[in-house]
Amino acid sequence: MKGEDTLAVLPTGGGKTLCYDLPSRMLQGLTVVVSPLVSLMQDQVTQLQSQGRRRVESLTGQLSFQEKKDILYRLPQLNMLFLSPEMLQSERIKERLKQLTISLFVVDEAHCISQWGHEFRPDYKSLAGVIEELHRPVVLALTATATPQVEADIKELLKLNHPFIYRRSVNRRNIFLEAVKVENREEKWERLEREMEALPKPMIIYTGTRKEAEEAAAKAGRNFSAACYHAGMSPEERRAVQLQFVEGSVSVLAATNAFGMGINKKDIRSVVHLYLPPSLEQYVQETGRAGRDGSDSIAVLLAGPEEERLQMHLIQSALPEKSDLFRYMLPVFQQQIDFPHETLPFPEVVNRTAEHHFEQSGLLKNGRFQRVPEREDIDRLGSIYEARRRIKLRQFEKMLSFYTDTECLRKQILRYFQEEAEAQQNCCSVCGLRPEIASSQLFFSNEETGWENRLIQLFYPERRHEIT
Amino acid sequence: MDRLLLHIFMHMNGQRSISGPVHILKGKRSSQTIQDIHLFRLHKWAGLLRHTSYGTLWEQAQRLRDQGFIEPISSTVDSVTQSGLDAESVSRKVFENVRLSGWKYEWEGHTDDCWRTLNLLIQTASHLKAGRKQFIPVYADTTAKQNVRSLFREASAEQIAEGLYEWLYRELLKRSRSDAELFTDSLSGPDRSGKTLGQMTSSGEVPFHTWLRFRSILHDLIESGGPESPECLNTLFKQWKQKKELTRSAEKTRELFMAGYDLQQIAAERRLKVSTIEDHFVEMAASDPEFPVDVYAAAELQREILQAASTSGGRLRDIRERIGEKADYFQIRLVLSSRTGKGGTAYL
Structure with missing residues (x-):
């Protein structure tokens, strides 16, 4: 100002x-x-x-x-x-x-x-x-x-x-942190079923795949009002589910990391991870959606070798190898004078990295190649992706040691962001036992009977007391 | 969904491959597909699955093959097997009983416009009347948002709510209880937000059938738009019922055309001269970018006409002289008007 x-x-x-x-x-x-x-x-x-x-x-x-x-x-x-x-x-x-x-x-x-x-x-x-x-x-x-x-x-x-x-500190003192290493898929899902009963609501379950989100929602749906949320759903459905979760008519939401940005719900009491996020940054962001009202909340991470493999695979395949570049990028470049966004078989972020790199090196000006790109140009570009991949792998290693080490989870996070740690009560599963945390007051929908009453409620909300 | 493909396919008299129904549901703008819609009277289904990806649609077609319900006779013709016939008869009643107007209301996306506008409009009116000015809106695209914004500029929340209530009450009363509830459950108000279709599927019902019922309700709501619907929605309904402005007489011709009549039949039905109906067609082609020009003039001919038009200053007689007997005046006018009309059409 x-x-x-x-x-x-x-x-x-x-x-x-x-x-x-x-x-x-x-x-x-x-x-x-x-x-x-x-x-x-x-x-x-x-x-x-x-x-x-x-x-x-x-x-x-x-x-x-x-x-x-x-x-x-x-x-x-x-x-x-x-x-x-x-x-x-x-x-x-x-x-x-x-x-x-x-x-x-x-x-x-x-x-x-x-x-x-x-x-x-x-x-x-x-x-x-x-x-x-x-x-x-x-x-x-x-x-x-x-x-x-x-x-x-x-x-x-x-x-x-x-x-x-x-x-502001990344430390969220009101969130109890818990990491559970599981042996395999069966154990993870068996544990999840218990946690769905035990953990306070509203609850977000973060999954690594859309299919898992659907499965988790179906499981939760047996005893709770549950829904799933992922990028495979239409924007309309996603918004509807978001509204239901925010108002409280859905108390368990199983979602991929597509859910969360820009969502303002203060009373989330627990966040469960069924996958390993690619970095501690992301983990902290996702668990940080719990307890924004300042009340006690809990974050539980359930993962094992299969989750490690999944994330490793995602990191490896997100950026192209040099051989991919030679095979798919070079021939296209040699035929076209404009940077060919549409014809490349790579995600947009990969294309834009390439474009940006070539602009910087002067090879590309206003989207036009100044000369025909050669093998060496592609090679240099490939090295950029390689470096980026190494950084991502290092970030993921931090995530791996976070959930396997026997050191205080909070201390590890704070060290990563170079903040001082302070001992606290109800810290994490390494330091002590999970505290008793109550669910937020849950939503009770006054389920109107019949569409006639529902219409009155929608268009004459001020008359609601007249409905019997 | 694969059953619907099969059901539609059965109406194509064994003259097509399974890609026929795929294109009809997807709403492909090709003369073949548009002809098929008219020829086999498949208006009901036209464009109904325009939001479903071709990938998914082809998967469904493949499922029919995998289950042995259809088999190829040649590269362009499939036939239905005995087990296919049995399978089709199971869900036939559902498909026959659901009332839909795909060609009228899905082909150009009017149903989506209508639903998104109504959904946001109702949510907004309901919140405002409950004294809540801030809320997370239901999903709406730019068109729907603009519609709602301009509606509130013209009328108050009270007026809008009253008009909508009376209209919806009347319309829903005509339907089965489960249809009416399907619709009201999907709406959002301050006390409760709308459910997704997946959440509303009643036990035992196939989710896809629920979706069809929902579309059917929307089509009937658009159909009911007019003197009976809230006044504030009149302009929108006009748009949804016919996006383009036509003279009243051309509009009648258009309705018959939509119902599958061809030019000669319309003239006979309306007891008008063929040349009058041709005029209507030219008018329709000018105002509707989706008008199937290539049904009346092949792509190659269209190119020639346009070519001739560009070198002869666009005078009909000159064009006619260049083209010769290959095209009559009607074809030339149709092609030219489709190009000069707003939006043009995919003529190449």
């Missing part, structure tokens, strides 16, 4: 949006928010709009040409604009932004700029240049988790100007 650059590390929830919503209302000019999570961004916009903030819009690749044009046209009237990073690669959009006064430039999920972060987005590396082009507004960088190394990267790569650093 004093016009200083700021880096805020705010673990899980706790008004990240507020950090820029409030200033944006008080400042003259436009607040630009860059975020990599398109769906989350749209939710944020919807939510702000539903609070009466009409001058908020988002600009993403998912919009139609006409929709983008409309928003660009309205730009001078806007107060806040959410953008996905690749939108800032567009000269047209940058030109329009340059003509306006940008009072605040917010970089959400700022850890994405660092290759040491658990999610790395190559597009983020160009942000410093963009900020410069937009007459260097004040920058606010936000992230939920950042090790000191990532923090240093953010400062350097965003070219923050002696930033004010606000850091």
